[in-house]
Amino acid sequence: MTDHKLPIVYDNEKAAPDDDKAAPDSMSRRGFVKKVGDVSATSLLGTAALMTNTDDAEANTEWAEWFQGNYRLMSQEEKAAAVARLERRYSAEYDKKVTVDSTPAEKGVLFGYALNIQKCIGCRRCAKACVEENNQSRGDQEIEWIRVLKMEKGDFDASKMPDGYPDSYGIQVGGNAYSASGVVLEGEHYYEPEKVPEEDAFYMPIQCMQCEKPPCVKVCPVRTTYREPDGIVVVDYNWCIGCRMCIGACPYWARRFNWGEPKLPKKDMNPKTHYLGNRPRMKGVVEKCTFCVQRTRKGRYPACVEVCPVGARKFGNLLDPDSEVRRVLATKKVFRLKAEANTYPKFFYYMD
């Protein structure tokens, strides 16, 4: 598939291409049978040995990926090997030097986010910046982690309250029947005015809330999604089986599924990646916002924070009283989305 001859490090030394003719599958198979004595495992390993006989960098690294463990249970050496494997494959696939970072969480850091819902103008730059940064699929397989909802401004005019409900309106949730009742989480996703903000509208971006008690983590049957010590919830894409239980469990609609092979053009690919963050994903795995782990663990703001033209997005360390997010919590009116779900989100909405 690829024309690029890259220095390939073979995980199975016996199957190096120099002696590819001398690495007969039958011999190794017999050896494996003696050692393991398990037919199904033998056939799997046999296939793996066959695949390493090719010159294809992708094939060579991919089979090893299939056999790697859960990222959390890997030793330092195994993590380094996994990262090196991915760097080789991505560099070949995207024609540029791709780095896969594995920086762990820093001690004394708990990431928190604050969004000024009064300032947001609904320009969707955050959603697009997120795609630029995090290597999501494009085109007809488009995936965006941030969704901006256009909401109607509620009207609690007491003089209209006794007017009752007109027949055609059906059952309403609270508020007044003739004009938009209060705020329910029912926004427009696909609004397309010439300019934003529109009159009589406000905008509510939603994304992963990085819950302290994440329901998605509770339901994952293979424990591939988990909370990191700095508070972000991550996915080891290689260990994900694509059951989508987490998508069902999330009250914030923060997770996305790769229904098809992700479409990421080479020129748009961001080569600075993290194993738990924006490295290119594969078909059949779940992905989500990680507060740009590849940036924030290196000190940078997340991409959505930087791009916001009105400065509505604030980010920082919740354990640092001088951080921007703590100053918001100390001085502004703050609420969390669906706080009653006891998920303890670390994503705060605020007003001036």
Add this chain to the structure above:
Amino acid sequence: MQTNKQVLTNMIVKESKIVAIFCLLILSLSSAAFAEDKVCFEAREGASSVTQKDIGEELKNVRCSDTTDGVLWWGDPFDGTQPMGDMPIEADYTHGEAVVKPRTTQLGLYPVCGLACHNGKFPPPVAADAPPRKLTMHTDLVPDALNLQHGKGGIWCLDCHDAKTRNKFVDNAGNLVDFNEPQKMCGKCHGQVYRAWRDGIHGKRIGEWASTGKKRWFVCTECHNPHDVQQGERKSGFAQLVPEPAPLLPKGMDNADHERHGSGH
């Protein structure tokens, strides 16, 4: 000898002409190449623009939106910045390294402002308490100076711009303020907003998230237009923007009529 000299000068003139033509050619070529570079705006359209360029490691200084020409992504958040200097009002808070992008490089009239037309003597300086009059120049910036919405009719040009040194602001104490430090000017009236900005909870910053980290601070005029603070009927400090395109519709869905509110259910 003289003829020789003349010949020589003639040659020099000719050569210089050729050189000039070459220079022109190169200039036009380079400007053509320059025109191909993508220029996009950072926060407010028309207030601050940046030219896309490579910064190595397969990265660009900025990535721009194809649909709106807005910056979507900063490869180098500190490109073209300089230290912000002291905060105008001291406070007991810790802050890391603060940098800003100079505003004067973004202002088209700034290089001649204070020299060409307003040199301090001409036109004759107006007294600071002179009654407001209609502007004859700069109506592209301020269409109607007598109806300036900033300050709701309470202030006019010379309450911010110095009457003699036109390339500086003047604050209420008579101190000259540089165009690169509009926060020193705006903060005099907008104290509460200014304090929130100083604490990092108003306005835009890019760079490092740590409270002791290096950040590029966006100054007031990078987002707000001081000459058009009300945006007409909108009564908003921030001008409207063209939004990025809507997300992809779910498969099998042709339009988003199902979610349109207001026109009956």
